[in-house]
Amino acid sequence: QVQLVESGGGLVQAGGSLRLSCAVSGRTLGGYAMAWFRQAPGKEREFVAAMTRGGAGIYYVDSVKGRFTISRDNAKNTVYLQMNSLKPEDTAVYYCASELVSGDYRSGEYKYWGQGTQVTVSS
Numbered sequence: 001q002v003q004l005v006e007s008g009g010g011l012v013q014a015g016g017s018l019r020l021s022c023a024v025s026g027r028t029l030g031g032y033a034m035a036w037f038r039q040a041p042g043k044e045r046e047f048v049a050a051m052t053r054g055g056a057g058i059y060y061v062d063s064v065k066g067r068f069t070i071s072r073d074n075a076k077n078t079v080y081l082q083m084n085s086l087k088p089e090d091t092a093v094y095y096c097a098s099e100l101v102s103g104d105y106r107s108g109e110y111k112y113w114g115q116g117t118q119v120t121v122s123s
Contacts, residue, residue, distance in 0.1 A: 002026035002112050004096050009117030012086055016121070020081040022096030022114055029072060033100045034079045035110060036070060038092035038119075048094070049081060050105035059105050063089075086121045093118050 008020040020036070035050035049070040050059045058070060069082040079096055094117050097110035 002098070004098060004112055004114035006094065006096050006114040006117040009094060009119045011120045011122065014086060014088055014121055014123050016086050017082070017084045018086065018119060020083065020094055020096075020117060020119070022079040022081075024077045024079070024098060028074070029077045029079070030074045032098050033105060033110075034070075034072060035097045035100075035105060036079075036081045036094060037097060038090075038094045039116075040089075040092040043092075045095070046092075047106040051079070052105070057105075061106075083119070086119075088121045088123045091119060091121050 003025045005023045006020060008018060012018055031053055033050060033053045036048040037045050038048050039045040047061055048064060049068055051070050051072060067085045072079045096114045099111040100108050101111050102109045
């Protein structure tokens with residue numbers, strides 16, 4: 001059974017940093033694309049970042065480019081999202097996702113999802 005467990009969320013002031021982790025169990029990380037999404041209250045879920053299964057391709061939504069970095073540690077079976085220069089508009093529940101089954105990395109369908117971790121950025 002594949003499970004994704006996010007951690008690292010919390011409350012931070014604007015301009016601060018957080019690092020989210022997504023620990024994957026039940027399979028090895030290396031052979032699958034990984035992605036981060038977020039959902040703010042009253043809004044639809046939004047793509048944040050993705051990494052292809054080989055790691056060569058990395059994609060970000062424009063609003064986080066230059067501030068967020070997605071990375072993976074295959075030995076630890078963990079994906080990270082380093083978030084710097086956080087803004088109040090980054091406040092959301094952040095979800096990691098694995099195994100793209102259809103579509104593209106930004107809007108496609110992923111097979112596995114974590115339960116989410118809350119990120120709150122105060123102004």
